Amino acid sequence: MENKNDSSIETNAYKKLNFFLKQIRTKTDFVPETAIVLGSGLGNFSNKIKQECTISYADIDGFPVSTNKMHAGRFIFGYIENKPIVLMDGRIHYYEGYTMEQVVTPIRIMKMLGAKNLILTNAAGGIDNGFKPGDLMIITDHITSFIPSPLIGPNIEELGVRFPDMTHVYNPELIDKLKSIGRDKQIDLKEGVYLQTTGPNYETPAEIRAYKALGANAVGMSTACEAMIATHCGMKICGLSCITNMAAGITGEPLDDSEVVEVASTVADKLETILYNLVKNL
Numbered sequence: 001m002e003n004k005n006d007s008s009i010e011t012n013a014y015k016k017l018n019f020f021l022k023q024i025r026t027k028t029d030f031v032p033e034t035a036i037v038l039g040s041g042l043g044n045f046s047n048k049i050k051q052e053c054t055i056s057y058a059d060i061d062g063f064p065v066s067t068n069k070m071h072a073g074r075f076i077f078g079y080i081e082n083k084p085i086v087l088m089d090g091r092i093h094y095y096e097g098y099t100m101e102q103v104v105t106p107i108r109i110m111k112m113l114g115a116k117n118l119i120l121t122n123a124a125g126g127i128d129n130g131f132k133p134g135d136l137m138i139i140t141d142h143i144t145s146f147i148p149s150p151l152i153g154p155n156i157e158e159l160g161v162r163f164p165d166m167t168h169v170y171n172p173e174l175i176d177k178l179k180s181i182g183r184d185k186q187i188d189l190k191e192g193v194y195l196q197t198t199g200p201n202y203e204t205p206a207e208i209r210a211y212k213a214l215g216a217n218a219v220g221m222s223t224a225c226e227a228m229i230a231t232h233c234g235m236k237i238c239g240l241s242c243i244t245n246m247a248a249g250i251t252g253e254p255l256d257d258s259e260v261v262e263v264a265s266t267v268a269d270k271l272e273t274i275l276y277n278l279v280k281n282l
């Protein structure tokens with residue numbers, strides 16, 4: 001039998017990340033402090049940034065590219081006020097057929113580029129009866145029990161521990177900052193637990209009833225795996241869900257992705273105000 005001990009495999013996974021990092025470093029020496037992931041229909045935020053450099057995922061040899069037409073697939077480096085940031089304009093989803101390791105690669109890369117904070121945004125279905133389409137929800141915790149952990153496989157010791165604690169994935173200080181920005185700007189912010197499914201299908205009404213019983217307030221196909229990997233490598237995280245529709249069975253209406261994009265674009269202004277002010281205050 002081949003003698004492959006953990007550390008040799010581990011070195012390979014880390015080597016791959018360093019291979020990507022090296023390619024990015026041939027294009028820019030920009031060091032971001034904060035990383036932001038833009039969800040479906042929220043890509044316009046890039047216009048709010050004093051852009052320094054853009055790198056398409058497709059220009060990084062071996063890097064996963066987003067196949068979803070609503071996701072551009074590039075890193076944007078630049079400034080909000082004087083704060084250096086990297087924007088992930090287009091994320092990678094598990095439902096596209098990538099492995100979980102590939103899905104979370106851009107998050108790890110942004111950390112390796114220097115980002116200490118991570119702001120996650122997404123489009124999500126509302127499960128909580130107190131929500132309506134167009135609401136914004138601060139993610140206070142998540143449920144990942146229905147997706148494979150992105151940490152399965154040899155641990156990358158250089159990035160984090162084998163058994164990372166998940167008690168405070170979403171940073172309480174950042175949550176407080178979000179709430180205070182909401183109050184100042186008179187933007188109503190809900191709070192709740194985000195549950196991630198694999199997608200790409202939307203859920204059945206029975207699944208939504210089950211997720212509700214488990215404590216979920218919103219459901220989506222991204223984000224929680226990214227928050228998990230970022231917790232592993234020690235980033236300070238917060239997340240905002242744009243409730244684009246009520247989840248299956250709640251109103252009885254069938255779900256449609258054009259509704260998701262349409263509603264996300266109507267809330268984009270509110271979300272951009274929150275993001276801008278949060279980065280400014282970090």
Ligand code: HPA
Binds near residue numbers: 220245
């Ligand atoms: N379910 C899963 N993902 C989603 C939904 C939903 O209802 N809306 C937007 N993303």
